[in-house]
Amino acid sequence: MTVTTALPFKVADLSLAEAGRHQLRLAEHEMPGLMALREEFGPSRPLAGARIAGSLHMTVQTAVLIETLVALGAQVRWASCNIFSTQNEAAAAVAVGPTGTPGAPAGVPVFAWKGETLEDYWWCTTQIFDWSVEAAAAGADWTGPNMILDDGGDATLLVHKGREFELVGAVPDAEPGDSHEWRVILDTLRASLATDPGRWTRIAEDIRGVTEETTTGVHRLYELEKSGDLLFPAINVNDSVTKSKFDNKYGIRHSLPDGLNRATDVLIGGKVAFVAGYGDVGKGAAEALRGQGARVIVSEIDPINALQAAMDGFQVARIESVLDEADIFVSGTGNQNVITVEHLLGMKHLAIVANVGHFDDEIDMAGLEALSGAEKVEIKPQVHEWRMPNGRSVLILSEGRLMNLGNATGHPSFVMSNSFTNQVLAQLELFAEDYPLGVHVLPKLLDEKVARLHLDALGVELTTLTPEQSAYLGVPVNGPFKSDHYRY
């Protein structure tokens, strides 16, 4: 295999790869969980035989994840799960491979670059399911992956929808109100159906399971399970404690101010910041903003979370009550239309509006684009001033999409090390064990293991139960330490 075949188009740039390799080296230092797994499982290669189709933001951290999977024996093909989130130097580094030697059999086929069109995006996603090159090299009769590692569920969606349309033998026409993205998906599958009408059915049969990274993807999986349409077992990585309570809270705590700073350079101290939602994302956002000296106002729909916010010293108000007071609006809910055009029109001049939630439609960008008389001025990439007909402007970050990815560099390596150590353990579980059809979470002991692998790097001394204490509590010395419903 030459470098050329391993590399996707557009990133076959060796100097880019070299720059990315520097960053990978630093990231590895910040990802002790993954490095510990390489050490523990590298020799035994428990993922030998695994053919993983990965769809997850192609960042530096993901590069360390990919190379960890490879170190554990897997073969991998990769696409990003977001059109903006790829770091080209990371993609290049992975494509070229750790040796950095052109021509050496090393790189992983990566299909991702910063600023894809939707058509690009879904083309890339189909590429992670086309293993004909690898099959040819191996003389094998399979043509697709046997594992999916997913973030947001797009790879899983493609398999499920592809098979569904193959079963009925036709891809439906788009409906009038359908989104552009849905039309692209239908076109993609229509083309696939025309060229290979059994492709997705074959792929679905080969898949041993999927490990899913995010709330969104997990939500889709539970709906598939509920409707009886789920085609293979899934592990919900998102709800590991070391994922959801760390990635969401501590990741956002880091990347929200980072994104605000890179995008606007506006002093956060002294400002009034509004945070929609006080789940883990909102908690991290509120803490970060307070830590920078902002006065934070929170909104919530859930009385329990609302009470927590109040107990933590935050004003809790509806957005309508504080439109003329807040300077920075942050949405972190997982809901849609949390910030409406009506809200935008009521804001102060040059209010900053940012989304760190799970979905892209928390801010009604479609409504804003449709607003008569509104004008969009690019201040710099991913930072736009929208001049509104009332004479005021708002600054919208990352087009209303996830600003921690668009304006910053996403969650930092250490946070992702937690998430991705869960991912690797989940891949190991699904590949090695016969999990029944359904959506599962990782056993608590593995969740605790993920945490354990990150303690040394922080200088944490863990206390060990004495045998007497262990007996007294009825808790094993090495865990698991908590009941499943413990809330941390």
Place this chain on the structure above:
Amino acid sequence: MTVTTALPFKVADLSLAEAGRHQLRLAEHEMPGLMALREEFGPSRPLAGARIAGSLHMTVQTAVLIETLVALGAQVRWASCNIFSTQNEAAAAVAVGPTGTPGAPAGVPVFAWKGETLEDYWWCTTQIFDWSVEAAAAGADWTGPNMILDDGGDATLLVHKGREFELVGAVPDAEPGDSHEWRVILDTLRASLATDPGRWTRIAEDIRGVTEETTTGVHRLYELEKSGDLLFPAINVNDSVTKSKFDNKYGIRHSLPDGLNRATDVLIGGKVAFVAGYGDVGKGAAEALRGQGARVIVSEIDPINALQAAMDGFQVARIESVLDEADIFVSGTGNQNVITVEHLLGMKHLAIVANVGHFDDEIDMAGLEALSGAEKVEIKPQVHEWRMPNGRSVLILSEGRLMNLGNATGHPSFVMSNSFTNQVLAQLELFAEDYPLGVHVLPKLLDEKVARLHLDALGVELTTLTPEQSAYLGVPVNGPFKSDHYRY
């Protein structure tokens, strides 16, 4: 019924009752959940017919709980669940009743005073099961309660053990290593068996269920359920979010510095404080101490909680590593012997040692008492300097028992309003619905209701989902908003 019969001995003091009544009035203002339940359910009296045996710290807040139960129609008899925790004026106020008129049919029989002996304590506990006065007044044939409201499980224990010994017809002799308390229990039940060999069996049959307040009690209930010995359904109030995440965290955040201040008047700022455990109790303790300017070091056995502590900016170390560094030691784990005599001997002169955990033996007081050459000097009640043979002293608060009860006044009213609103809703559930045998938690919607009843008092504006958002999320507009495994 005259006041004399309603009042337990030692608290029949009307001026004490009057002082207590003032405090109850202020506490009612801080317990909006209970007051809202009085308003909602007072007219329909859904607890009419309920005969509740209550065993829970007899504080001002509990007085508001008791009078709420009465306002909802229940009859109540009450004991404290801790020998030190009774506030005599609160006991007196409840015993005299809200009208404050001696002789008026108002008060609730309360068997509790500050500073009981263990013998007193178990005598008091037996009194809440003796409803002969009430039965006589009602011309009824029952002689005991039909509901238990428990904290720590002592009332539940008495019924289970009483019935167990009645079944075999004998109370066993104490074993050599048995605690003094266990001997008192055996003596109590031995006397009962002698005078009425079917008493606890009858009582157990009448009980519709128990609502349990604390981790300890819940732990015992799950063990009874696991072993098949549970005699009636139980609702685990402790694990309502609005209980465990509020009482433990925000209650301790309040009462730990309060207790330290009242006990020692020592400046917390600038000190090094060690907190054993980073569960909800530890989180509240660490936040409170940091909020007062202490440098906080945390210990943990669970790698996940340890990682949380590190992410929250705390040093995580074993107690052995920081003995000569810390000025204040706080144990909040639920484990035993967290602070051993060995540890005490290694501490700095006049280090302060306090326990806010669920159990009394987190600090090895028995070991300290047995330490040759140690001398105990009372600085003031509940504050003792232990002079150790190494020439140094430690200050032990509340004899190693719960200092937030012994040195402060326990959790404040607003926190207890959350816990006790859960308690009342649990009593309503168990009394009205046929719960199967087992240990249950309150439905999430009721948990959310508890929170909802406390928002107005804090000026919280709750945001309401639009119908479109509700449909999009698949979440009802009025909740429940979260899955059962959501961690808050």
Place this chain on the structure above:
Amino acid sequence: MTVTTALPFKVADLSLAEAGRHQLRLAEHEMPGLMALREEFGPSRPLAGARIAGSLHMTVQTAVLIETLVALGAQVRWASCNIFSTQNEAAAAVAVGPTGTPGAPAGVPVFAWKGETLEDYWWCTTQIFDWSVEAAAAGADWTGPNMILDDGGDATLLVHKGREFELVGAVPDAEPGDSHEWRVILDTLRASLATDPGRWTRIAEDIRGVTEETTTGVHRLYELEKSGDLLFPAINVNDSVTKSKFDNKYGIRHSLPDGLNRATDVLIGGKVAFVAGYGDVGKGAAEALRGQGARVIVSEIDPINALQAAMDGFQVARIESVLDEADIFVSGTGNQNVITVEHLLGMKHLAIVANVGHFDDEIDMAGLEALSGAEKVEIKPQVHEWRMPNGRSVLILSEGRLMNLGNATGHPSFVMSNSFTNQVLAQLELFAEDYPLGVHVLPKLLDEKVARLHLDALGVELTTLTPEQSAYLGVPVNGPFKSDHYRY
């Protein structure tokens, strides 16, 4: 000298003294600055010959100060500077003296008890100027002190006013609008003039200087200096950095929540707290309340302090704007009528109102007392519910006076150790050096020394400049490190 003569009336209680002695012992552990001075200067007794008239809250910490002065060779007579602030056990312990042996020549004459009348108070203050017993014992011809240690300036006022009236030979009649306290002062001096018309003139001549503790007293001293009426040199201890920035900020941070808790037991978390003033006192108050989970709103008259508050994340508003929002009102300004009757009438039912400022009239208590239809109900000592004619109540702490003294135990020992180490150094300066007439501050090197004496107790490692760094910065290796206008 027998114990009886050393003891003022009402505190000649040996068991009280013993209890106080325990507390002194613990306080000494928390007052490393004073203990270090005893060690450094005890052998040389540089205050031998000093006769100090002390007027300062007679607390446990002051007891350690007094005994430090004595250890350095001084003779001392003491009164409190506030009618409520005496801790009787501390007064008793000092009166009896460190040996605790009745009859032993040990105790210091103390004239102070908790709950003096204004008549008592000024009688006590005169007693610290009557050194006839000591003079007789020494066979000396002086009859008064030669040093004053003052807090608030009352002792200094008495000397200045006494001499002023002696000069004109008459004490003026009170004017119609004069306060009750001023009338008591006039009566006191009128009686003195009648019995010994040259007393205060003689005393004034003997005084080498006064060291003044507080903002108020310092303010008076600067006014005396400005008007040319100052009779002896003064050292402004208040403006030592280790006094004003520590006592005000860190003392209040400790004692405000302590006082709120002891007075009301109300959960601070989740509440809206209003703090008038964002000087050092307000900064400490706001930090403490935020640290307990309150949402804090600040008011300010100075745009610089207002901007600081905003930068620290606090809402800055006029009290009128938040009357119906706040649950707790704290005044810490040094101004009068900061909280008016109009404000009180606009507050929520059972709002808590507390003063931690330098003066007693920050809350318009006179106006409240004059309010027709208002009713005062004592909840407990120093906690009063004022029922207002609008049907709402407010809870006033410590009758509107300093609640950290009335409801708590004042600043904790460690804070006072800083202040009092400044006091002792100032006494040493004034007694040993010939300071010119005027108001002085301590040299920065002594201020830094105060800090230095408190570092070990906190485990602080100080970094030392290399000779090269010292030369580079132009700063001596051992300080002083900062210019006089440095703001810390």
Place this chain on the structure above:
Amino acid sequence: MTVTTALPFKVADLSLAEAGRHQLRLAEHEMPGLMALREEFGPSRPLAGARIAGSLHMTVQTAVLIETLVALGAQVRWASCNIFSTQNEAAAAVAVGPTGTPGAPAGVPVFAWKGETLEDYWWCTTQIFDWSVEAAAAGADWTGPNMILDDGGDATLLVHKGREFELVGAVPDAEPGDSHEWRVILDTLRASLATDPGRWTRIAEDIRGVTEETTTGVHRLYELEKSGDLLFPAINVNDSVTKSKFDNKYGIRHSLPDGLNRATDVLIGGKVAFVAGYGDVGKGAAEALRGQGARVIVSEIDPINALQAAMDGFQVARIESVLDEADIFVSGTGNQNVITVEHLLGMKHLAIVANVGHFDDEIDMAGLEALSGAEKVEIKPQVHEWRMPNGRSVLILSEGRLMNLGNATGHPSFVMSNSFTNQVLAQLELFAEDYPLGVHVLPKLLDEKVARLHLDALGVELTTLTPEQSAYLGVPVNGPFKSDHYRY
């Protein structure tokens, strides 16, 4: 005047200017103080006749300052005061001028670009003193400026040294140990002496005064004053409260984490961060790092600041004690060799080392460069991995220079608005009033005015003294509110 003459070389790029103009517009929104001054003084043009030579980081914020000076009537020439700190688009925007029309008489001559050599730098600095073009256009006989606006004192140094060498008629040779920069300065002045031996003497005579921005520059000015060499009056802008307490503390709080994030993307949460110095810069740094979840350890040489750090809950230790514990080292002292090569060699692998202090030699970069076996690897611009002979690496940000300028974008606009509003007021003072020779600070009322002009933007409501309160306090209703020695 054509654009070409207004523009310095390298930045005559109109699209760059347009991008810069967008940023200026946003910055103006964040600089309410400067915009208020334009509104207040724009019509009267009090700086008409002022010819200002400015030497200050040529950032977006400085651009708003420059255009404010111009709006007030001044003529301006500008250089940066740091070889790395210029934002080229800001320089271009100012050079082109607000109309953005090439050829329009608008722009200000700017001599600054990112990445100057030292030779470039001092050439640029000389250009701000060469007003021959402006003189020719005005038909005037002056050839230089009459005001200096300085940051760090390089412009002031050039005038003083230039005149000094002109007086003796010779520029000395460099000494063996002299820095490269000093040699460049000597070369520059030698060339000047050769071509125009009276230039700096003439310039010095014309200068009415200098307003100095930073600690460093102020330090130099006080030394000149002390030695009697100061040539013209100076206003110390640095020590305005609204400068030093805001710029240093709140500016660093913002830009330190910003710079760390942009440079390394490393999660700050959970890390151990060491901050050398707990002055205003250190306070801001420590607060920012704690706000991101780091555990912060502080070092100090001054016992008062050390005590403050301890009281604020930070561990205070010498760097030697925590070399193997800290992950991030931040120096913010104003001293040299705070982090030595010895320290670097003792650090953990990939420890991050950053300087936010006033000087560039806080980290011994010269020593590191001279270290045998050390290797420097550029990760990206301003981020270098130094591989040390012990096998470990450290990450040095911005070559050891100010990382908040090199890795971030400096202090944000709102902070600089405070500093620069002081600058403009100082220029107005010096230009309008006859200040005596010496170093002055701005009158407190102007300092308060700076704060006042920034309150509305933050929604701050200021409280106003009643006439009675004003009389009671002896403080004017509109300020000044504090004595000169008040510490804020």
